Amino acid sequence: MKTIGLPKALLYYHYHILWKTFFDALKVPYVESKKTTREMLEKGKEKCIDETCLSMKIFLGHIASIKNQCDCILIPRIYSIEKKEQVCTNFNALYDLVRNVYPKVSIINYNVDVKHHHSEENGFIHLGKQLGFSKKESKNAYKIAKKKEKEHNQLLEEQGRKKMHSKKTKILLLGHPYNLEDDLIGKRIISYLKDKDIEIIYSYEVPKEKVNTCVQKISPKVHWTMNKELLASFIYFKDHVDGTILLTAFPCGPDSLTNEMILRKKGKNKVLLLTFEDLNSDVAILTRLESFLDMLKGGIHL
Amino acid sequence: MKKVLAFPHLGDYKHPIKKLLQDLTHLEVLDTPPITKKTIALGSKNAPDSVCVPFKYNLGNFIEALELGANVLFQAGGGCRYRYYAEVQETILRDLGYDFTFIQIIGRDHLRFKELYHIFKNLNPKLTKRTFIKALLFAFFYITYLDKLDEIIRHRVGFEIEENAFLKLKNNFIKECSKSKNIFTLTKIYYKYKKKSKKVKIKKPKNCLKVGFIGELYTAMESFANYELEKKLAKYHIEIKRFTNLSYLLWKKALFLPFMKRKVKKYCKYTLGADGLDNVYRVLWLKKHGYDGIIHTKPTGCTPEIGALPIIMKVAKEEKMPILFFSFDEQSGIEGINTRLEAFYDLLTLKKEEEYESLFRN
Numbered sequence: 001m002k003t004i005g006l007p008k009a010l011l012y013y014h015y016h017i018l019w020k021t022f023f024d025a026l027k028v029p030y031v032e033s034k035k036t037t038r039e040m041l042e043k044g045k046e047k048c049i050d051e052t053c054l055s056m057k058i059f060l061g062h063i064a065s066i067k068n069q070c071d072c073i074l075i076p077r078i079y080s081i082e083k084k085e086q087v088c089t090n091f092n093a094l095y096d097l098v099r100n101v102y103p104k105v106s107i108i109n110y111n112v113d114v115k116h117h118h119s120e121e122n123g124f125i126h127l128g129k130q131l132g133f134s135k136k137e138s139k140n141a142y143k144i145a146k147k148k149e150k151e152h153n154q155l156l157e158e159q160g161r162k163k164m165h166s167k168k169t170k171i172l173l174l175g176h177p178y179n180l181e182d183d184l185i186g187k188r189i190i191s192y193l194k195d196k197d198i199e200i201i202y203s204y205e206v207p208k209e210k211v212n213t214c215v216q217k218i219s220p221k222v223h224w225t226m227n228k229e230l231l232a233s234f235i236y237f238k239d240h241v242d243g244t245i246l247l248t249a250f251p252c253g254p255d256s257l258t259n260e261m262i263l264r265k266k267g268k269n270k271v272l273l274l275t276f277e278d279l280n281s282d283v284a285i286l287t288r289l290e291s292f293l294d295m296l297k298g299g300i301h302l
Numbered sequence: 303m304k305k306v307l308a309f310p311h312l313g314d315y316k317h318p319i320k321k322l323l324q325d326l327t328h329l330e331v332l333d334t335p336p337i338t339k340k341t342i343a344l345g346s347k348n349a350p351d352s353v354c355v356p357f358k359y360n361l362g363n364f365i366e367a368l369e370l371g372a373n374v375l376f377q378a379g380g381g382c383r384y385r386y387y388a389e390v391q392e393t394i395l396r397d398l399g400y401d402f403t404f405i406q407i408i409g410r411d412h413l414r415f416k417e418l419y420h421i422f423k424n425l426n427p428k429l430t431k432r433t434f435i436k437a438l439l440f441a442f443f444y445i446t447y448l449d450k451l452d453e454i455i456r457h458r459v460g461f462e463i464e465e466n467a468f469l470k471l472k473n474n475f476i477k478e479c480s481k482s483k484n485i486f487t488l489t490k491i492y493y494k495y496k497k498k499s500k501k502v503k504i505k506k507p508k509n510c511l512k513v514g515f516i517g518e519l520y521t522a523m524e525s526f527a528n529y530e531l532e533k534k535l536a537k538y539h540i541e542i543k544r545f546t547n548l549s550y551l552l553w554k555k556a557l558f559l560p561f562m563k564r565k566v567k568k569y570c571k572y573t574l575g576a577d578g579l580d581n582v583y584r585v586l587w588l589k590k591h592g593y594d595g596i597i598h599t600k601p602t603g604c605t606p607e608i609g610a611l612p613i614i615m616k617v618a619k620e621e622k623m624p625i626l627f628f629s630f631d632e633q634s635g636i637e638g639i640n641t642r643l644e645a646f647y648d649l650l651t652l653k654k655e656e657e658y659e660s661l662f663r664n
Contacts (some may be wrong), residue, residue: 026660051608051629084410089382089575092610096570100613111572163351221389221409251352253383257390260350264393275352 004030004108005070007062010055011078011091012057013177014226021148024123025141026133033066038185040065041278047101051217054185054249054278055178056090063102072106073098076123079113081225083203086115088224088254153208160205164240169296172237174203174230174262175247176255185276186247192289201241206233227258234262243270243296245289250277270296305425308332308372310363313454313523315505315548318444323376325437332372334363337526341366346632348394354383355601355631356520359527361391368400374425379408379517380551382576382606413552419546424654443485447492450549451475456498456544460536461506471499507542509658511650514588515544516581517599518607521630522546528599528630529639535597538647543593545584546577555580569613578610585617585625594622595650624649 006012006019009047012032023030025054036058044061058193063073077095080086095109110123121142128138151201171193173180180202192199206214206229214232215222222228234244248255259273272292274285307323309316311334323331335341337359345362364375375395379385388406395402405421407413423429451472459468475495481487513535521528523546535542562583563573573579581598588596598614600607611627618625626646628639 046308047612049608049611051603053605054609079572086381086385089578089606090609092573093578093606093613096572096574097609097612099571100569100616219389221386221406223385251605251608253354253603254386255386256350256352256603257383257386257592260353261393264397 001028002071002108003069004028005066005073006030006032007059007066007073008033009059009062009182010035010094010178013078013181015076017149017152018145021145022127022138022141025144026128026131026137031066031069033062036062038184041184045278048097051251053090053251053253054276055176055182055252057278058182058184059094060098060101063098063105067102067105072108074127075109077088077105077109077111077113079111080115081112081120083114085223085225085228087226088252090253106213120243156202156205157207160201160207160237163199163201163205164237166199168197168199170199170201170241171296172201172234172241172244173247174202174234176226176230177202177204179247179249179276180204183247188282189245189247189274189285189289192286196293198293201237203233205232206236210236218265219258222258222261224254224258227254231258231261238266238269243272243292245292246271246273248273248275250275303329303373305374306330306332306351306372307374307376308334308364308367308370309376310334310360311337311524311526312520312548313525314448314472314476315445315523317480318441318448321444322437322441322636323544325440326429326434328421328428329374329425332367332370334372335366335370337363337524342632348398350390352603354603355522355527356384356393357387358632359520359524360387361394364391364395365398366639368395368402373402375404377404377406377409379406380576382604412556440485440488443488444479445552446549447479447488448476449549451492451495451499452547454496456532456542458499458502458504458506460539460541461504463503463505463512467502468499471495471502499614509654510539510541511595511647511654512541512543512593513650514584514593514596515599516584516588516596517546517628518601518604519546519551519577519627521599521601523548526626527601528628529636531597531599531628531639531643533638534643538643543588545580569617574606574610574613576606578606578613581607581610582613582617585614585621585623589621589623593623594648594654595626597626597628597646599628602629624653 004023005032020030034149040061041058043064044057053220066073075098076094078087078091078224095107098105099107108127110127111118112120112123124142125135125138175186175187190200211232213230214235215228217235218231222231238244246259248259263271263273272288273286307327307329309319341362342358343453344365344393349358349361360377367375377388379388388404392404407418407421409417419431419434422434422521433496462468476492478491479488482491515522515532522544525532532542560580565586566579566582569582570579585596596618626642635655
């Protein structure tokens with residue numbers, strides 16, 4: 001049986017439950033790449049032009065680190081998850097990009113393009129076919145995986161709801177899951193905030209069924225499914241938290257506009273925008289974070 | 303209040319679009335002031351800083367038009383960030399304190415006939431479907447003829463003997479077209495100018511340099527955004543082939559896409575977003591048709607092109623095609639562009655001479 005490699009970056013954080021349960025159900029072995037390191041980032045930077053966004057560079061670095069440990073790497077291509085909506089164009093090009101940048105790596109992929117009638121289920125059936133499973137087997141595995149994902153999402157939502165009513169200082173950490181959970185980007189912030197005894201609410205803890213109604217209040221025309229969640233989470237949590245931190249990787253296309261939308265419609269809420277680049281030191285970010293926390297507490301009392 | 307319409311600049315297409323809006327609404331259409339350094343300064347002052355350059359140009363255009371008294375603004379939309387431009391620009395302009403109505407023509411990712419009709423019906427209650435279709439058809443032919451004439455001119459403009467002969471010709475063509483009332487006179491004018499353009503005296507050597515112009519749509523079509531790259535190329539006596547024009551984006555692309563997908567199967571299995579796949583295909587096309595080099599332009603931070611660039615680089619390397627990448631932002635350092643262009647020109651001429659000599663050696 002082929003061993004499948006799952007690079008721990010970009011779409012991994014959106015789909016890891018789904019992928020892992022799917023492969024577990026089919027009894028396909030898989031390996032995950034390790035935590036992001038500086039070395040990985042350097043390797044990723046060699047492979048692409050310097051204008052590429054930080055998350056993408058990290059993703060390419062992960063592939064370099066994992067390519068010798070597995071037989072093939074899973075890279076899905078996503079155009080639209082929901083009808084009339086799109087995702088960032090980086091995800092459209094992801095599969096072809098990696099195929100051209102790493103010509104020797106074998107890639108296993110599936111396509112999700114609801115606008116052109118390629119649903120996620122069909123994608124997973126196609127994935128199963130490539131691994132040598134019948135339609136029925138992969139369909140069942142997909143159903144089990146989807147159920148598990150739903151349970152996981154409910155767990156997250158429950159967590160979010162609980163944290164909303166906590167009595168500590170609360171901060172909404174708003175950003176793509178692949179930025180929040182990454183060791184070079186979000187983890188540093190999270191560990192700093194946890195040290196200061198602050199309750200952190202993550203933007204992906206917003207109830208999925210509230211997304212469409214919440215987003216109408218801030219930006220009804222936004223067409224990126226992933227950024228829609230961010231905007232909705234801001235509206236959903238904003239009255240329950242003391243402050244919001246926006247986390248973005250440097251030249252992020254969708255974020256550059258949606259963050260502007262949040263900053264313009266934030267009203268009296270306190271918002272801090274932190275942009276991560278590939279050559280920043282911790283010190284500058286921690287200084288800004290510190291002053292933001294001081295501001296939340298109502299000024300510095302020496 | 304009297305309605306005054308305005309829309310952002312896009313090369314020479316302001317004329318057909320202005321004509322279309324006038325025909326459909328019978329309202330006053332404002333000539334948006336030409337793009338200057340002030341426009342881009344206004345735009346980048348008010349726009350978020352990591353957004354791509356077309357956003358800033360358009361925002362600058364809108365602010366200048368609003369200052370002149372426009373109160374109905376038009377914006378289109380496309381496959382990438384462009385689709386979300388309208389809403390953010392509207393928010394920014396409202397925050398600046400202007401009073402206006404903002405209309406997005408392409409709200410989804412492609413043009414919808416019914417949606418468009420309702421938009422203009424709201425502006426002009428007397429509009430009938432018949433006049434609507436008639437005006438659209440007129441604009442369709444206008445744009446097609448303009449693009450066709452442009453293509454002829456681009457082949458010959460680098461070798462003109464009398465300076466600015468083609469520019470004058472094109473301006474006259476636009477002037478006459480904007481005055482004409484129906485498609486038949488439009489067609490007549492087109493053929494008249496086609497004949498005229500072939501009569502303009504040129505001095506074209508047989509083995510002149512030929513360069514393809516690919517890249518993102520706004521920097522390809524708006525000459526201010528690419529620092530008049532085409533004019534500079536013409537001064538070097540280079541024949542230019544440009545793919546992106548409005549008729550391509552609006553209807554030709556949809557017809558052409560399955561064919562292109564088949565041709566670039568080796569490199570791309572799926573579309574890359576916006577014009578990414580098209581640009582990969584164009585590299586192959588230019589190689590096949592004996593072009594000497596390629597110039598790729600994009601605004602800084604254009605996500606679809608960034609995704610496609612490593613693939614384009616690989617294709618160009620495999621096909622041994624010299625390629626020059628330009629990434630434009632709001633800074634206007636023109637000398638850097640000139641130097642790079644000059645070096646590229648030297649490289650192309652040297653390569654051409656070498657090839658020519660090796661022909662005789664063998």
